[in-house]
Amino acid sequence: MHHTTDATPSFDDEAILLVGHGSRRERSNEQVRELAAGLESRLEIPVDAAFLELAQPSLEDAFDDLSSVTETVTVVHCSLFAASHVKNDVPLAIERARAQFDLEIHAGAHLGIHPAIVDLLDDRAAAVERSLGVDRERDDVAVVLCARGSSDPDANADVHKLARLFYEGRPFSRVEASFVGVTEPVLEASLHAVAKHRPDAVVVLPYMLGDGVLTRRVREWTDEFDADYPYVDAAAGDPLGTDSRLLDAFADRWQEARSGSVEMSCDTCKYKVDLTGYEEDVGGARAMLRALSHQGAHADRENVDDEPHSHDGPEKHVAVCTNRTCANAGSPAVLERLRQATRDGDRRDVRITRSSCLGRCGDGPMVAVYPDGIWYGDVDQSDAERIVSSHLERDRIVSDIVDRTL
Structure with missing residues (x-):
């Protein structure tokens, strides 16, 4: 977005913030900026790009810049599916921006399954078919749709839904969902399974925005598969x-x-319903703590010349609920006392952060210590000093204020 340089800034009625993940490869980050420029031309509304990690500007910096030129910001995600970044990291950044800046912020949904994207995938598949010299109308062509993979079952399920929608109405012999990692089936296993049906060709579609490390891995696995199975032609698309x-x-x-x-x-x-195997995630408290730790780890690396995505997490992470009920009970004072006590004790491997509601309203102020999974309830300032001197410095739990152990 082009900002004016006059002494009195010119305000736009509305701006859009297009949020990408961020990559070590600057080309991938430039793709997000290109999309932002294209969206600005399409809608004739100012559009800025921001990144969750590994690239600049950060969401906080982007909101700061936009606060001087507009009063309303609509956040649009580049995320293909609703996993942790969409459900935790971006909402957390939005809430912080609402508290810090005089902005009205509308939060958008992830890209999800959209007809335009299904149409785009069809073109990507057709390009691979041309390179292999096959025709889906006359040859047995199978497709493997390969996504990144997530620890969120809802996001993974959408990959399977997209694969089914792509299969419907097209003469492919099969369309399988697969993943680079985190969950199963991984691409290598899916390719070997498809080969048992002896198709003429296998088209692999990387379901990702940028052309980076993961897409290179998809191509490498596909090339290895093509070499191992001489009776099947296989290639990966863009x-x-x-x-x-x-x-x-x-x-x-x-x-x-x-x-x-x-x-x-x-x-x-x-985070809202009991799914088998994910019961402990209901409520979102763990996810929020992970999001806070993740953001803190990146903040610590900003001025370090080491590997940009290295997560040198703290030995202990303490989250203090500062939602309304806990705040009214004195949690801001507890937070400050914890920070002061750790500074006095020179505990540099402890990170203390604010948290949104931990789901224990009425039992606060609530303090959670991780990775130990110990939650303290009804904590006052003197308790804060005991948590530091006993738990954080000597790994001795302050048993009389333990609310729950996870």
Whole structure:
């Protein structure tokens, strides 16, 4: 977005913040900026790009810049599915920005499954078919749709839904969902399984925006598979990139956000309902703590010339609930006393942060110590000093104020 340089800033009625993940490869970051520029031309509304990690500007810096030129910001995600970044990191950044800046912020949904994206995938598949010299109408062509993979079952389930939608109405012999990692089936296993059906060709579609480390891995695995199975021709296609059809999806997500019609998949969200194997995630407290730790780890690395994505986490992470109920009970004073006590004790391997609601309203102020999984309740300033001197410095739990152990 082009900001004016006059002494009196010119305010726009609305601006859009397009949020990408961020990459070690600057080319991937430039793709997000290209999409932002394209969306600005499409909607004729100022659009800035920001990144969750590994690239600049950060969300906080972007909100700071926008606060001087507009009063309303709509956040649009580059995230393909609703996993941790969409459900935790971005909402946390938005809440902080609302408290810090005089901004009205509309929060949009992830890109999700959109007709324009399905159409784009069809073109990506057709390009691979041409390179292999096959025709889906006459040859047995199988497709493997490969996404990044997530610890969120809801996000992984959407990959399978997208694969099914891509199969419907097209003459592929099969369309399988697969993942680079984190969950199963991984791409290598999916390729070997598809080979048992002896198709003429296998088209691998990396379901990612940028062309980076993961897409290179997809190509390498596909090339290895092609060499191991001489009776099957296989090749990997290009990622979504900066195709103009993505702008259709972004525009729809922007319109939903500004009109208050954002729909999230709450019926199958592991933070809201009991899903087998994910029962401990209900409530979102653990996810919020992970998000805070993740952000803190990146903040610690900003001025270090070492590996940019190295997560040198603290030995202890202390989260203090500062939601309304706990705040009224004195949690801000507890937070400050914890920080002062750790400074006095020179405990540099301890990080103390604010947290949103930990789900124990009425039992606060609440203090959670991780990775120990110890939650303290009804904590006062004297208790804060005991938590530091006993738990943080000597690993001795202050048993009389323990609320729960996770």
